[in-house]
Amino acid sequence: MKVNSVLIKNVHIVNEGQIFAGDVYIENGVFKEIADQISAKSSDVKIIDAEGKYLLPGVIDDQVHFREPGLTHKATIETESRAAVAGGITSFIEMPNTVPQSTTIEKLEEKFEIASKTSYANYSFMFGGTNDNLEEILKVDPKKVAALKLFLGSSTGNMLVDNPEILEKIFSSTDLLIAVHCEDEQTIKDNTARYKETYGDDIPIEFHPVIRSEEACYLSSSNAVALAKKTGARLHVFHLSTAKELELFTNKIPLKDKKITAEVCIHHLWFSDADYATKGTLIKWNPAVKTAKDRDALFTALLEDKLDVIATDHAPHTSEEKDNVYTKAPSGGPLVQHALPAMLEFYHQDKISLEKIVEKMCHNPAILFQIENRGYVKEGYSADAVLVDLNAPWTVNKENIAYKCGWSPFEGTTFKSRITHTFINGNLAYENFKFYEEKHGQRLTFDR
CATH class of the missing domain: 3.20.20.140 (Metal-dependent hydrolases)
Incomplete structure (x- = not known):
């Protein structure tokens, strides 16, 4: 889902050896602001209330x-x-x-x-x-x-x-x-x-x-x-x-x-x-x-x-x-x-x-x-991020396996944690077993 701005509210951010509560504002594909509290800049900002969830790079x-x-x-x-x-x-x-x-x-x-x-x-x-x-x-x-x-x-x-x-x-x-x-x-x-x-x-x-x-x-x-x-x-x-x-x-x-x-x-x-x-x-x-x-x-x-x-x-x-x-x-x-x-x-x-x-x-x-501007929840970095609910059990089965081959060695395993949202360059690519079909992947570059 292509959106210019996303505001993730009330989330636990896991980054650089720390876990801290706050809000994360994403604009034009990058982490624009990370703070205790952030207000929506305009009416067209997509707001996600992530109460109780964790945001990982x-x-x-x-x-x-x-x-x-x-x-x-x-x-x-x-x-x-x-x-x-x-x-x-x-x-x-x-x-x-x-x-x-x-x-x-x-x-x-x-x-x-x-x-x-x-x-x-x-x-x-x-x-x-x-x-x-x-x-x-x-x-x-x-x-x-x-x-x-x-x-x-x-x-x-x-x-x-x-x-x-x-x-x-x-x-x-x-x-x-x-x-x-x-x-x-x-x-x-x-x-x-x-x-x-x-x-x-x-x-x-x-x-x-x-x-x-x-x-x-x-x-x-x-x-x-x-x-x-x-x-x-x-x-x-x-x-x-x-x-x-x-x-x-x-x-x-x-x-x-x-x-x-x-x-x-x-x-x-x-x-x-x-x-x-x-x-x-x-x-x-x-x-x-x-x-x-x-x-x-x-x-x-x-x-x-x-x-x-x-x-x-x-x-x-x-x-x-x-x-x-x-x-x-x-x-x-x-x-x-x-x-x-x-x-x-x-x-x-x-x-x-x-x-x-x-x-x-x-x-x-x-x-x-030496990948440029990725791998962290950090202002100015590309907004690649994952929202996780640590208490939302689900079981791996044929219906939710996304691989082309259609099987997994984890089939039948129940995981306690669920990935609820995945962002690629600031765009919502996945949400609760639903895929957004627009493709937002970019070629990685290296600081060498």
Whole structure:
């Protein structure tokens, strides 16, 4: 819903480590005024009485797979950005392993063009590195592109960067933030072959975290960290899944000064290997969901600031694709609509504060990627925001799932908190399970 002015009254604002009561006035797409009390400036201001609700900055998800172009039977930028808005995610950074892959400037800009016409949320894309596209990598404008994505395991197409000399050359040559998927490919191949000898293609799903093991993760991530230290590259390690890897990261440096950072995803905080018995391939991800001990260690590291960002790694597949034997069922699942409600559930369980959720899902992605004027409820910043009712239970079901794939690993889960309003650049995009179909997403820019 396009409106020039919105006044949110009587709301609890969660921002920069504080929660305070007040009013928020939005005009022409930005936070114009934040104060104890604000009066409507004219009769055409949309007034929302948010008594008892909480206003959060819009969530920034630094890792999604929206499947366009080429894999649009699973998802599109339009369908998944719409689902993201329902989940309070107002900005996303999408990955390059589409068909074709975003490994040339031309293909990258084609994705930006699609998003400019179809995205409900703000957007950027990562450029994909390969063993043979360093020349293209060096053409990327760091002010216009979120980061360089390297698959150091579990890639699609030709995106596995497995030549050590080329990898070091990439790390040494670019000023771009380098985001990496770390799993050692040879370890996984050897483990898979061993289990296939016993089970053929129908390997029991509970062996997934044994095949994609702690060893596979640590070997790859430790090599990436060592290379970043050697070359001085800016490294961001995606979706940590093991306790062992946490020793590679520090909380002794402020985020803005860190050269090596790490992310944790919702599914690695929520599920454990005990859930394979009921969820099966629906929770088959790469890296794998591992033990409850790993999950608990990741949560502790998040609270202690060894882990900097919470993301989704939203990666939908159709139900038919997922309903396959182990070796044929793809890894990944949809999460953007349910990530914030899941974190708010942890708040209700006294595991994390609202302020910490906002730090990890809103402020820190903006700091880490140097995103301009987003990630905060702050005067002069783009008005991306989420209104939350912490006491409005709802249950995830087929009728309210917004993903194109039509399923969720959270199906049947009752969340205590509900996202009641999502604002994109000052425009109301979503309200109580209702979508406003105008698209207000903008291309993210970076202060580099």
